[in-house]
Amino acid sequence: MNYAQFAAFILLLPLLSFVVLGIWGRRYFPRLAAWLGTASMAAVCALSLYAAFRYFFVDGSVGGVFQPIIAMQVPWLEFGYKNLSIDLGLLLDPISVMMLVVISLVSLMVHIFSMGYMKGEERVPTYYAFLSLFSFSMLGLVLSVNLFQIYIFWELVGVSSFLLIGFFFTKPSAVAASKKAFIVTRFADLFFLIGILIMGIQAGSFDFGMLLQQLTNPASDASVAMASAGFLGLSALTWALVLIFIGGAGKSAMLPLHIWLPDAMEGPTPVSALIHAATMVVAGVYLVARLFPAFQLDAVAMQVVTWVGASSALFAAVIACTQTDIKRVLAYSTMSQIGYMMFSLGVGGQGEAAALGYTASMFHLFTHAFFKSLLFLGAGAVIHFVHSNDMRDMGGLRRLMPLTHISFLIACLAIAGVPPFAGFFSKEEILLAAWQSNQVVYYLALFTAALTAFYMFRLYFMIFWQTDKQYHHHSEGTWSMKLPLLVLAALSISAGFVPFSQFVSADGRAAATHMHWQFSIAPVALVALGIGLAAWLYQRQNDKPARLAASLGSFYKGAYRKFYFDELYLFVTHRILFKMIGKPAAWADKRLVDGAVNASGDATMAAAQAIKGWQSGRVQQYVLVFLIAVLLLAAALFYWLV
Secondary structure (H helix, E strand, C coil): CCHHHHHHHHHHHHHHHHHHHHHHHHHHCCCCHHHHHHHHHHHHHHHHHHHHHHHHHHHCEECCEECCEEEEEEEEEECCCCCCEEEEEEEECHHHHHHHHHHHHHHHHHHHHHHHHCCCCCCHHHHHHHHHHHHHHHHHHHHCCEHHHHHHHHHHHHHHHHHHHCCCCCCHHHHHHHHHHHHHHHHHHHHHHHHHHHHHHHHCCCEHHHHHHHHCCCCCHHHHHHHHCEECCEEHHHHHHHHHHHHHHHHCCCCCCCCHHHHHHHCCHHHHHHHHHHCHHHHHHHHHHHCHHHHHCCHHHHHHHHHHHHHHHHHHHHHHCCCCEHHHHHHHHHHHHHHHHHHHHHCCCCHHHHHHHHHHHHHHHHHHHHHHHHHHHHHHHHHHHHCCCEHHHCCCHHHHCHHHHHHHHHHHHHHHCCCCCHHHHHHHHHHHHHHHHCHHHHHHHHHHHHHHHHHHHHHHHHHHCCCCCCCCCCCCCCHHHHHHHHHHHHHHHHHHHCCHHHCCCCCCECCCCCCCCCCCHHHHHHHHHHHHHHHHHHCCCCCHHHHHHHHHCHHHHHHHCHHHHHHHHHHHHHHHHHHHHHHHHHHHHHHHHHHHHHHHHHHHHHHHHHHHHHHCCCHHHHHHHHHHHHHHHHHHHHHHHC
């Protein structure tokens, strides 16, 4: 079996699962739907792992450099302008292969966990059909060979996430959350599409290989065109990259397009693990990494990526310290960690810092997928046990849920950056890249790391420690809910020891990773301080958190209310767009446009009423009118001749 067959089956299996379960699942095999969907994803995961082995250890490296492999490419649509066309194909290179492994593995864990979590739901076949569609869309996105193909799958990801977030369609909050996510990401995707068109028209290609080859060659026509053509003092390249980044920022919930992410928690908790851990929210990071050589050429675009990422990381971490909904804390944690990946890509345009930032970002994407999906699935097990999302309804669960407790603790240690867990290694590389490039960003990231340790262990102590409460259940769940926790816990411990830079780097060359233990002293010390503060405040029930919140006053209230971003968006949409623009436009449409159409119709009717007597149907009247007309014509002719 060659790479084309590998990649084709990786895509076709979840697509086939979606079609079969979506059309026939509920009618013919409602009890087997979960098994069929899980078996399909298990096959995809096995194929992805084997493809990764073949690429990284057998065929991918040529002369010590990992080469892109076009597994399949067929022409689809030609524009007739500058030989511009859209082809459909499958691309295998270090980051796409890495993403195949991450997406398929996390998706498989979610499929297995859902077998127990969704047991008893009437629409289980539909749920697994939607999971398959989402997995197909994400896999297609990372395998795309050009910008337009990635946009097609990008929109499919948006549609499938809309379906999954709104799965419980009888809940008004779930319907509202799905619409909110869809509208916000579609708004960002409009800018993405404009950026794609600018890039393709100016550079003469949508294909990643051709595009980057043209842009990185200063003498090429595409490079000259992108650098010279401009608007408002910025080059076409800057505009294209910033617009494309806006699309990525919408999908990855970066400031100020983050408002959909907390509300997306209305979907089933395993869906949150899939969407907000390793797949949808990292699509923006993957997009910037895919175009990284182009971003390196433009300092303005790199600064936008850096500061949006850094501000998003800090902003989300502050809010996460105040939330009481377990899934919302994890949602803002995801936003913060994605911000880490973004600014890691943005720090430094050239040289060692850029190479380190690129590898560190991809490494953190890799490790984050495992410990964040573990956190969400652990939260799902807790919610399944407690029947509440509110952390204030929890406490003392470490005795009743020992496996969930240990796995959740491992995930908290990993995301906090405690050695030797996976998050420590990837975060240290990000901090080192920031230190070498921009020390203001470094100190912001260092403070954010301390906040991460604080809010994650605030979450941990409130759930598993504090005062014991009375619960109706006495079991952690089925084996299908426990097995993914064990697998992801093992990966959260071991993934940091993967020699990641030997496989994924900015130039495709294997590089050695060196730990700077002296550099790690400050981050680890701050993480320990954050954990200690969380333990002092939240390990036992007391009034210290309430007194601290009261002392912070309006700042705490603002953070708890998410700094009023939702209210700001509602004000802009309802008071400005709807009331000041929409209402006058509706009035003009109804009174002027419709009025003009209605007036023309009324005038036509009045004229018809006035002349309808001429068509009476009486032959004598027609003859009389004809005779009068003939006499008038004769008189006029006589007058003209005389």
